[in-house]
Amino acid sequence: MTAGLVTDDLRVTFGDVVAVDGVSLTVPGAGCNGLIGPNGSGKTTFLNAVSGFVRASGSVTVDGRPVALGRPRSAVACGLARTFQTPQTFVNLTCRENVLLGMSQEGITGLSATWVLRPRLARAERDRWGRAAALLDLVNLAGRADDLAGALSYGEQRRLEIARALATGPKMVLLDEPAAGLNQRETEQLAELIERIRDDGVAFFLIEHKLDFVTRLCDRLSVLALGRVIAGGPPAEVLRDRDVMDAYLGMRTRA
Amino acid sequence: MSVSDPVAGGEPSRTTGAGGAGRSRPVQPSGDLLAPLRQRLFRPAGPGAGSDGSAGSPVSIGGRRSPRTWPQWARLAAFIVAAALAPLVVSGAYQLGIATLVLIYVVVSLGFYLVFCLTGQFSFAQAAMFGLGAYVGAWADRFTGFWLSLVIAVAITAAVAALFLLLVRRASELYFAIATLGFAEVAILVFQNWTAFTGSGGEVQLTTGISVFGAVVDTPAGQFWLALGFAGVALILVKLVELSPMRREAVAVRDHERVALGMGVNTLRVRVVMFALGSAFAAAAGSLFATTQGFIDPDSFAVGLGIDIFLVVILGGVGSMWGTVVGSIFVVALPEIARPAATYSDLIFSVCLLVVIFLLPQGFGGILQQARTALIVRRQKAAAGGLPVTDQAAAEGDR
Numbered sequence: 001m002t003a004g005l006v007t008d009d010l011r012v013t014f015g016d017v018v019a020v021d022g023v024s025l026t027v028p029g030a031g032c033n034g035l036i037g038p039n040g041s042g043k044t045t046f047l048n049a050v051s052g053f054v055r056a057s058g059s060v061t062v063d064g065r066p067v068a069l070g071r072p073r074s075a076v077a078c079g080l081a082r083t084f085q086t087p088q089t090f091v092n093l094t095c096r097e098n099v100l101l102g103m104s105q106e107g108i109t110g111l112s113a114t115w116v117l118r119p120r121l122a123r124a125e126r127d128r129w130g131r132a133a134a135l136l137d138l139v140n141l142a143g144r145a146d147d148l149a150g151a152l153s154y155g156e157q158r159r160l161e162i163a164r165a166l167a168t169g170p171k172m173v174l175l176d177e178p179a180a181g182l183n184q185r186e187t188e189q190l191a192e193l194i195e196r197i198r199d200d201g202v203a204f205f206l207i208e209h210k211l212d213f214v215t216r217l218c219d220r221l222s223v224l225a226l227g228r229v230i231a232g233g234p235p236a237e238v239l240r241d242r243d244v245m246d247a248y249l250g251m252r253t254r255a
Numbered sequence: 256m257s258v259s260d261p262v263a264g265g266e267p268s269r270t271t272g273a274g275g276a277g278r279s280r281p282v283q284p285s286g287d288l289l290a291p292l293r294q295r296l297f298r299p300a301g302p303g304a305g306s307d308g309s310a311g312s313p314v315s316i317g318g319r320r321s322p323r324t325w326p327q328w329a330r331l332a333a334f335i336v337a338a339a340l341a342p343l344v345v346s347g348a349y350q351l352g353i354a355t356l357v358l359i360y361v362v363v364s365l366g367f368y369l370v371f372c373l374t375g376q377f378s379f380a381q382a383a384m385f386g387l388g389a390y391v392g393a394w395a396d397r398f399t400g401f402w403l404s405l406v407i408a409v410a411i412t413a414a415v416a417a418l419f420l421l422l423v424r425r426a427s428e429l430y431f432a433i434a435t436l437g438f439a440e441v442a443i444l445v446f447q448n449w450t451a452f453t454g455s456g457g458e459v460q461l462t463t464g465i466s467v468f469g470a471v472v473d474t475p476a477g478q479f480w481l482a483l484g485f486a487g488v489a490l491i492l493v494k495l496v497e498l499s500p501m502r503r504e505a506v507a508v509r510d511h512e513r514v515a516l517g518m519g520v521n522t523l524r525v526r527v528v529m530f531a532l533g534s535a536f537a538a539a540a541g542s543l544f545a546t547t548q549g550f551i552d553p554d555s556f557a558v559g560l561g562i563d564i565f566l567v568v569i570l571g572g573v574g575s576m577w578g579t580v581v582g583s584i585f586v587v588a589l590p591e592i593a594r595p596a597a598t599y600s601d602l603i604f605s606v607c608l609l610v611v612i613f614l615l616p617q618g619f620g621g622i623l624q625q626a627r628t629a630l631i632v633r634r635q636k637a638a639a640g641g642l643p644v645t646d647q648a649a650a651e652g653d654r
Contacts, residue, residue: 051517052517053513053517072513072516072517072519073516073519073520073521075517076517076518076519077519081518082517084514088511088514090503090506090507090510090511090514090515091510092297092506092510093503093506093507093510097503097506100500100503101503101504101507101515101518101520102518102519104500104504104518104519104520104521105519118495121499121500125500164518168518168519
């Protein structure tokens with residue numbers, strides 16, 4: 001198995017608050033793995049640190065390639081793509097354009113291409129349109145390609161975000177509470193979608209509160225409490241763990 | 256890095272339960288003081304706007320795979336041809352002078368359209384860039400002909416703009432606006448006091464005219480056509496940007512810079528390119544302005560002009576490059592028409608601005624598009640509601 005995502009002594013502080021306290025985690029570069037923990041345990045901050053959205057110390061590597069911390073584009077270049085807790089789509093752009101934005105690293109998008117190298121640009125753009133159409137089809141939004149993202153429902157925006165993340169050609173997609181705000185049916189559809197993409201060879205690492213969703217999808221779970229990893233292993237095992245229950249119920253760690 | 260960033264997020268509101276369509280708008284970053292204004296200006300247009308060429312989006316119509324762009328080019332060509340015929344109808348030197356000024360405003364406002372409307376960079380420096388172009392052009396004009404001085408003015412201004420942006424790249428929105436205001440004020444001081452470069456009090460008299468293919472352009476109609484050439488080229492360049500991936504990257508930077516960064520968009524490059532390009536437009540307009548007017552002084556490029564340019568895009572509508580044309584006509588021609596009521600011109604303007612901000616967030620230029628959208632929606636409703644119509648059509652098709 002490939003090494004996947006490895007963090008070593010990752011630490012994030014906001015002033016005096018230590019949000020992520022030296023997390024060393026190895027996430028396999030295949031399948032679906034999860035991170036759970038009580039509110040405020042630093043899950044999202046950990047994800048932000050890994051994807052370069054907050055400053056952090058320590059190290060992050062993807063398949064052995066170091067990610068420059070605090071630089072989102074470096075994370076993308078290393079094969080990490082992410083979604084957000086509240087869907088962050090570009091509401092003034094169409095669904096197609098949202099997905100195409102994920103392909104921005106491929107180049108030929110600048111002014112010189114716009115004015116001088118137009119035929120080359122058109123060729124590259126046609127190719128990108130084709131891939132964008134396939135991705136929109138994958139997330140079941142093929143019919144909405146020309147609609148503004150702002151016109152989509154909450155659940156549809158979540159799927160659009162996943163398509164956009166996949167457009168960056170990632171090795172691993174980081175999902176920040178993908179099922180939050182979805183109803184039972186939508187959650188079910190999302191799980192099926194993630195399984196389908198996983199079977200195509202893209203790894204997932206997700207943060208989630210819905211435990212049935214997590215146990216269904218994840219091969220391994222890690223548990224974060226107060227910025228530290230307190231447990232890890234197969235979901236069934238982890239959820240039986242006494243410390244984990246305490247952390248969630250706030251009996252010992254918060255006392 | 257602020258914790259209140261949308262990226263950091265709070266805990267998700269699971270209370271929402273079922274994914275309702277009502278929660279489709281992402282949270283704006285708090286601490287962003289200009290957010291309400293931007294939200295009002297750059298909110299998604301009504302239904303069907305996305306599939307409309309005038310919204311500037313290269314999207315397909317009727318499920319076509321490739322973008323259909325020829326109607327947009329046809330519109331552009333029609334505008335240029337129609338405008339080129341104007342001197343045949345309007346012959347007064349005064350009226351043509353006003354029309355020429357309108358076209359110069361169109362060029363400088365198109366630059367601002369790139370900087371502000373597309374990329375969301377709230378800049379007061381556009382007037383200063385216009386002035387820089389005018390002064391550098393006037394200076395170079397002493398040694399070279401007009402066309403070479405134009406190239407020099409555009410190149411120097413674009414370089415200054417790029418350098419300035421790199422210096423203030425970390426300034427967040429409001430501070431960026433203040434930095435550009437500072438740039439504008441400093442530029443005026445330089446124009447006034449660097450007399451070796453400009454002239455006494457910053458006033459410069461230009462003596463050489465413009466020649467095109469050996470013929471000197473000195474008639475009002477000739478100047479109008481020359482300005483129209485500038486405006487036409489500017490419109491074409493902006494249209495090309497709008498039909499290219501640059502547009503979506505710019506809009507992404509405008510609406511959610513950090514999220515765009517997380518998708519791999521080189522946001523700094525987008526900002527620098529658009530700012531330098533917008534300033535280059537301003538420089539070209541400034542150079543033309545200096546030569547057609549024959550005289551420039553620093554007061555012409557004060558912050559008041561920056562506000563005028565802002566008014567152009569707000570009044571015309573920020574959603575389309577055509578807004579700059581509509582807006583320029585309003586801002587330049589209206590005070591001239593309303594000259595008898597000159598005392599009240601500021602009042603008239605204020606009222607216009609308030610009306611637009613509150614009632615027509617898409618500007619006067621947006622009225623046409625709104626009307627068209629309403630028409631399309633009504634037609635669709637009629638088609639959907641009237642089954643007999645389709646039956647009849649089918650029956651007619653059988654015959």
